[in-house]
Amino acid sequence: MAKRKIYYKHWIDEEADALANLNRSSYIINTGMAISGLIHIGKCRSDLLCPGALSIKLRSLCKDVKHYLTLYTQDPFKAKPPLVKPDFAEKYRGIRILDVPCPKGCCGSWVDHFLNPFKSTLDNFKIHPIMIATDQMYQKPKMKMIIRKIMRKREEVRRIANRYRGEAKKPHGWIPFNPLCNKCHAISPQFTEALSLDLDNWTVEYRCKKCNDHGVSGMELGKLDWRLEWAAIWLFLDVDFEPFGKDHAMAGGSRESCSAIAREVLGFEPPRGQPFEFVSLLVDGRSIEMTSSGGVSFDFDEWPRVAEPEVLKYWYMIMKPMKHLEFSPSRIPYLVNEYDRAEAAYFNIQEPQDPQIALAMKRSYELAHNEAPPTEMPIQVPYDHAAMISQLVADLSDHDAVLEALRRTIAIPGKASEKSTNYVLERIRRAYCWATEYAPTRYRIKMLPRMPEDVKHQLGEKDLAALASLADSLEAQEWTPADLKAEIYRIARDVIKMSPKRFFQVIYLVFFGQKSGPQLAQFISSLDKESVITRLRKL
């Protein structure tokens, strides 16, 4: 009888081991981000969180690892509406983003406006790459050396570049360099063209089609053609591993052509890589690719407001890199539940029967926690329940009230460490943000002004009788919430002979148009009595 295979190795561990087997004394992991606009969670999959996990794993193998994040600041501006207004987009198109002002007028610059929220949320995710901006890189002697080498082998570069191009072959004498226009600061090949280089004085003669300038600017202010830039940065930082979006991954795509430049022009072996699929955003039922410059985004710094950062990290760990992901804020409870399940598996509280799935979940959980998960199982409040509770408590800063509401509804330990308690409270706060800002209506607790028509059809004889009976009771005397609760039970069981469960559902339907809602007795007690009675009777 053959045993079921239980081989399992996480893809992060596969890559980490492959890197470790290279037996280098130290490792450089690099990723890149253009500050072209909103920094969304999809970008952070391939360019922050996954390589971050890989770095940490590799470091745990006693390797010296540096994790860089290259910020492409010396890049042309290409944002589009609705991210920016059309006139803003037109005015700054092709301008070096470093020179573009803040679109909202709140920050020092465009770059600051998008980069600062990203930077300040990194602590939440506990991933801290060394950030290095390309405009700084171009100032460095080592980079100048690399550029010099490339420019001396210009013809060879052209030959290689043309190998990967279709019809539009680059002509003889092509200078693979995008100069900065001194006058308008355009840096896009759409506008500026290098006419000649002076490698001794490190200047470039250019013509600018945006402002019709013709002049000379410093080469450190311009940038390499993109195929060369990537290869140059590999060499500059001595990169061993660099992930990339799946758009680069195709045969003949940028990854391949950059590798050819690295081998044939610069004489080094390109780093290992890993392609990543994109994360799209579900908008009105349609799946749209997130794009920084177009403004389709669920922002990275928005995530910790609505869910634990580890939930996002876990999702990216458990899903294979080439799996296309679809995100929608409405999926957050599902993602949190999956994470909670992994946590329960990790602490051996409850495991899936399939051992391979269990291993994948546990390992992904560790990775989501940077290899150092909590030592004790945290208290788990199911996310959708947290969303509901958060809307019932009048003041979320009243921690005792929140905890009391939780104790009434689910089993949470009477005594818990401060850490556990804070974790619970944090989830409630996050679920509240989600419930009020993103949740589908069924999660929002809000009384309907009138009972919806379609609800009437759902009510039978018994239901109506029970509601009438409740109205009578309310009319007959004043109730405390506790007594009212008992009365609801009494009516259901003793008077009408129906299940209390059904009766509760019926009452919820009348007030909310759905089968669930806040704690009923308290809720009813908080309303004007006459209006309640009228509503119960006028069916």
Place this chain on the structure above:
RNA sequence: GGGCCCGUAGCUCAGCAAGGCAGAGCAGCGGACUCUUAAUCCGUAGGUCGCGGGUUCAAUUCCCGUCGGGCCCGCCA
């Protein structure tokens, strides 16, 4: 025309490295808990592994082909 990725239960996905009984979670359905909707627990159903060939004692897994979905092969990064 050339290439890459994905396709497994209603949904989200494992399993394929190195062939060996078709798997989870969620949603569903049925119960239990009989001071709450909820939560929790127990049970249950659900499949042409996109399709067709090939190799094999044995194919979801390997090979060839094909269909569907997404994407690249202009520019820009």
